[in-house]
Amino acid sequence: MGFYIVIGSAGMLGTDLMEILQESGLAAVGLDVGEVDIRSEDSIRKALARFDPGVIINLAAMTDVDGCETRQEEAFSVNAKGPENLARAAARRGDFFVQLSTDYVFDGLSRVPYKEDDPMNPLGMYGKSKAQGELLIRELLPDNHCIVRTSWLYGTHGKNFVEAIIDAAQKRPVLNVVNDQRGRPTYTMDLARAVLGLAEMRTRGTFHVTNSGEATWYDFAVRIVERTGFSHVRVEPTTTEQLSRPAPRPGYSVLDNSRFVELTGKPLRSWEQALDDYLATRGRKGTP
Numbered sequence: 495m496g497f498y499i500v501i502g503s504a505g506m507l508g509t510d511l512m513e514i515l516q517e518s519g520l521a522a523v524g525l526d527v528g529e530v531d532i533r534s535e536d537s538i539r540k541a542l543a544r545f546d547p548g549v550i551i552n553l554a555a556m557t558d559v560d561g562c563e564t565r566q567e568e569a570f571s572v573n574a575k576g577p578e579n580l581a582r583a584a585a586r587r588g589d590f591f592v593q594l595s596t597d598y599v600f601d602g603l604s605r606v607p608y609k610e611d612d613p614m615n616p617l618g619m620y621g622k623s624k625a626q627g628e629l630l631i632r633e634l635l636p637d638n639h640c641i642v643r644t645s646w647l648y649g650t651h652g653k654n655f656v657e658a659i660i661d662a663a664q665k666r667p668v669l670n671v672v673n674d675q676r677g678r679p680t681y682t683m684d685l686a687r688a689v690l691g692l693a694e695m696r697t698r699g700t701f702h703v704t705n706s707g708e709a710t711w712y713d714f715a716v717r718i719v720e721r722t723g724f725s726h727v728r729v730e731p732t733t734t735e736q737l738s739r740p741a742p743r744p745g746y747s748v749l750d751n752s753r754f755v756e757l758t759g760k761p762l763r764s765w766e767q768a769l770d771d772y773l774a775t776r777g778r779k780g781t782p
């Protein structure tokens with residue numbers, strides 16, 4: 495048990511985690527920008543002194559991958575200095591600290607799923623800043639943290655690929671989607687439950703947690719249009735090079751979940767099942 499503080503609680507994953515915490519009846523408070531700034535040690539000290547948690551879950555991050563290339567100082571300040579500040583505070587107070595991280599800490603050159611102990615070698619500033627955050631947590635709080643790496647998130651409370659495809663399908667007859675990046679799409683509701691489970695067990699170390707299976711963005715888009723009544727929209731495979739985005743992205747970022755499966759006894763459901771559930775939930779909530 496213990497009192498939970500969730501930082502980044504208004505984000506895509508944070509909103510779902512707060513909902514699950516509420517359903518679970520666990521005592522928790524959620525904070526986001528305006529209430530705490532993880533870049534500032536002073537802001538963190540005040541927030542923690544006010545709420546006196548036993549567990550800190552940090553979901554706050556600069557998640558704009560392309561923006562991190564042009565605003566590098568901000569990226570490192572939020573994604574590396576932020577976790578550093580929190581880890582230092584958790585060490586001082588004796589709190590358990592859970593940090594979310596990303597498949598973008600890897601270079602994507604592997605052809606087999608990445609394990610937790612594989613060497614990090616991020617390509618872009620988002621991955622570099624998140625990797626530095628991880629290293630600082632391991633250094634400052636070696637025995638009292640859990641780092642959860644995940645990938646390709648979508649959920650009802652944030653901008654994401656599923657919504658981008660549905661939006662584009664309403665406007666265009668043909669969608670060009672990259673078919674040379676392979677990973678694991680993950681529904682924030684499934685991830686939020688898993689993160690809370692790890693936090694409740696005070697599971698220490700680094701864990702990869704994603705929905706099961708694997709897909710390219712093209713595969714993912716094809717299923718989205720099929721399941722949302724846009725089968726008449728043609729999805730065309732394209733390449734990362736043709737799309738020419740500012741940030742480099744790993745070509746292969748499938749995360750190996752076996753450590754999580756050994757611990758919990760079962761994997762998260764397949765990305766296809768999770769997507770169908772998301773689309774049904776979205777329909778019930780009347781998302782435009």
Ligand SMILES: NC(=O)c1ccc[n+]([C@@H]2O[C@H](COP(=O)([O-])OP(=O)(O)OC[C@H]3O[C@@H](n4cnc5c(N)ncnc54)[C@H](OP(=O)(O)O)[C@@H]3O)[C@@H](O)[C@H]2O)c1
Binds near residue numbers: 505624645
């Ligand atoms: N989205 C993905 O596909 C993905 C994949 C792998 C890992 N992750 C990781 O999973 C976690 C959650 O991702 P998400 O997509 O839910 O993120 P998100 O929707 O961008 O939410 C992050 C929240 O943190 C807030 N925040 C930003 N800077 C802050 C600061 N200095 N102090 C306090 N709060 C701050 C943001 O506020 P503003 O919106 O006002 O900036 C936002 O509400 C992150 O650690 C991310 O790196 C995400």
